[in-house]
Amino acid sequence: MIQAVEIAAEVRAGRTTASAIIEQHLAAITASSNRYGAITRLIIERARAEAGAVDATVAAGRDPGPLAGVPYGVKDLFDVAGLPTTAGSALYADAAPAAQDAVAIQRLQAAGAILVATLNMDEFAYGFATINARHGTTRNPHDDTRLAGGSSGGSAAVVAAGLLPFSLGSDTNGSIRVPASLTGIYGLKPTHGELPIAGVFPFAESFDDIGPFATSVADIALVWRVLGGDLADADQPPLRIGRLGGRFRDNIDPDQLGAIDRIAGDAALVDLPDMARARSAAFVITAAEGGMVHREALAQDAMRFDPATRDRLIAGALLPRSLYDRAQAFRRKFTRALDTLFAHHDVLLAPATPCTAPLIDDPQIWIDGMRTPARRDLGIHTQPISFTGLPALAVPLYRPGRLPLGLQLIGKPHGERALFRAAAMLAEQGLTGVAPPSGAFEGGMI
Amino acid sequence: MPDRGPGRVALGSLKARWRVIARFLRRLSRTVGINRSSPSATVDAIAIDAIPRTTPEIIAAAAAIDMVVPAACIPGVVVNLAILDDHAKLLTANAAAPGL
Numbered sequence: 001m002i003q004a005v006e007i008a009a010e011v012r013a014g015r016t017t018a019s020a021i022i023e024q025h026l027a028a029i030t031a032s033s034n035r036y037g038a039i040t041r042l043i044i045e046r047a048r049a050e051a052g053a054v055d056a057t058v059a060a061g062r063d064p065g066p067l068a069g070v071p072y073g074v075k076d077l078f079d080v081a082g083l084p085t086t087a088g089s090a091l092y093a094d095a096a097p098a099a100q101d102a103v104a105i106q107r108l109q110a111a112g113a114i115l116v117a118t119l120n121m122d123e124f125a126y127g128f129a130t131i132n133a134r135h136g137t138t139r140n141p142h143d144d145t146r147l148a149g150g151s152s153g154g155s156a157a158v159v160a161a162g163l164l165p166f167s168l169g170s171d172t173n174g175s176i177r178v179p180a181s182l183t184g185i186y187g188l189k190p191t192h193g194e195l196p197i198a199g200v201f202p203f204a205e206s207f208d209d210i211g212p213f214a215t216s217v218a219d220i221a222l223v224w225r226v227l228g229g230d231l232a233d234a235d236q237p238p239l240r241i242g243r244l245g246g247r248f249r250d251n252i253d254p255d256q257l258g259a260i261d262r263i264a265g266d267a268a269l270v271d272l273p274d275m276a277r278a279r280s281a282a283f284v285i286t287a288a289e290g291g292m293v294h295r296e297a298l299a300q301d302a303m304r305f306d307p308a309t310r311d312r313l314i315a316g317a318l319l320p321r322s323l324y325d326r327a328q329a330f331r332r333k334f335t336r337a338l339d340t341l342f343a344h345h346d347v348l349l350a351p352a353t354p355c356t357a358p359l360i361d362d363p364q365i366w367i368d369g370m371r372t373p374a375r376r377d378l379g380i381h382t383q384p385i386s387f388t389g390l391p392a393l394a395v396p397l398y399r400p401g402r403l404p405l406g407l408q409l410i411g412k413p414h415g416e417r418a419l420f421r422a423a424a425m426l427a428e429q430g431l432t433g434v435a436p437p438s439g440a441f442e443g444g445m446i
Numbered sequence: 447m448p449d450r451g452p453g454r455v456a457l458g459s460l461k462a463r464w465r466v467i468a469r470f471l472r473r474l475s476r477t478v479g480i481n482r483s484s485p486s487a488t489v490d491a492i493a494i495d496a497i498p499r500t501t502p503e504i505i506a507a508a509a510a511i512d513m514v515v516p517a518a519c520i521p522g523v524v525v526n527l528a529i530l531d532d533h534a535k536l537l538t539a540n541a542a543a544p545g546l
Contacts, residue, residue: 277539280534280536302516311525312522317511318498
């Protein structure tokens with residue numbers, strides 16, 4: 001698969017043009033006939049105009065930026081100037097067009113990247129499955145009878161299929177890390193508040209973050225930096241890697257367990273107290289905040305919501321304030337307790353999902369010996385981490401020919417650089433890395 | 447004289463019927479002291495005291511925030527509130543570690 005850093009290097013050097021790259025990717029997307037149900041809108045005219053501008057910059061002897069000519073897509077909840085921001089809902093299909101791009105898109109454009117598509121998601125980002133009443137279900141490029149995960153499933157599927165080198169999603173409880181794990185690519189949930197959220201449709205505002213998907217550590221680090229990732233912490237001491245124990249080792253695939261123990265088998269297991277309560281608190285806060293965002297619209301016309309999200313949002317809107325306050329109070333204490341763990345670790349390892357991608361026709365998974373809905377529970381290992389605001393990078397175990405599975409590398413606040421270093425080290429050792437699905441678009445320089 | 451009170455409306459659409467019930471429960475909720483929230487869409491607006499579980503409780507809680515839950519949504523809302531109630535119980539159970 002062609003990577004963003006390679007495209008940008010070629011375009012900046014004048015060895016290829018942004019226009020040629022964009023046409024190549026648009027042709028591949030068109031040829032795919034949206035077979036994964038990942039793309040909601042193609043932005044062709046704008047993409048061609050921006051590619052022309054990048055080429056003109058190069059022709060004039062100036063540098064178009066570190067992502068020169070790199071095509072990308074965004075989850076359908078980013079403001080794109082001139083288009084309604086739908087958040088995957090029919091409710092906003094005819095909303096007034098956004099007056100300007102989300103800040104993240106503005107920064108990527110300033111770096112030379114070219115927006116070509118908006119991408120499928122669970123309505124209002126409420127789910128881990130990308131089963132959408134309006135746009136259909138996003139299919140996994142490794143096996144199109146299976147889910148791609150969610151809620152940023154479209155963003156993951158286009159990258160896993162090789163149709164775009166990178167994309168942006170949002171992660172409230174795991175909505176980047178879950179689909180990254182199920183489609184076998186990298187996905188970053190940054191430190192809470194690290195990357196610009198302005199111009200992104202909210203879900204649960206005290207958890208919401210945006211982040212990139214990509215097929216290499218270099219690409220994901222580059223996009224993170226362009227978006228505003230903090231470059232501090234230049235010295236590189238040896239990494240202290242630990243393993244999360246307890247519930248993180250209860251619902252886990254043997255391959256994930258084996259990989260974690262190979263990477264850090266000598267490290268003591270770190271047990272987080274009250275993990276189940278943390279997930280419950282996250283569940284309550286998410287439901288309450290999500291319900292409040294949509295309360296007015298639910299009161300006006302609840303029946304226009306996707307049935308799969310509507311009843312969850314109504315339930316959230318009806319939660320008592322006292323319970324929400326209690327969940328937030330627990331969250332503050334839990335976060336403080338977790339912070340102390342990072343006095344001894346730079347990176348903690350955990351599974352990203354409890355299993356491989358579930359079947360679309362039977363979207364259930366096993367949790368604690370019981371079958372539960374994938375849409376609700378695929379984030380069992382990501383949700384407690386989002387709860388703390390810590391950064392977490394989903395990395396794919398390297399297992400060609402098999403369904404993908406990922407690990408989470410969890411860092412201290414603003415410790416993304418340590419996550420990238422650890423991910424690069426694991427890729428170098430051959431433990432992690434992207435194994436493209438058969439039929440993936442390989443790209444190549446023109 | 448034909449009845450022009452709530453009973454007449456109740457013979458109309460299902461939606462109208464739910465509105466009447468909700469209005470009645472809203473009045474009832476005021477008399478029994480359930481707080482009403484402001485209509486602004488912030489979490490500060492959540493101002494009821496317990497997780498509603500039954501249909502009448504759901505209708506009353508929704509009315510307290512000026513919302514009418516469509517009849518078709520009630521079964522799904524009941525299921526989701528039951529899940530949230532389980533999480534609430536776990537959250538408020540005794541902590542496994544001191545200080546949490």
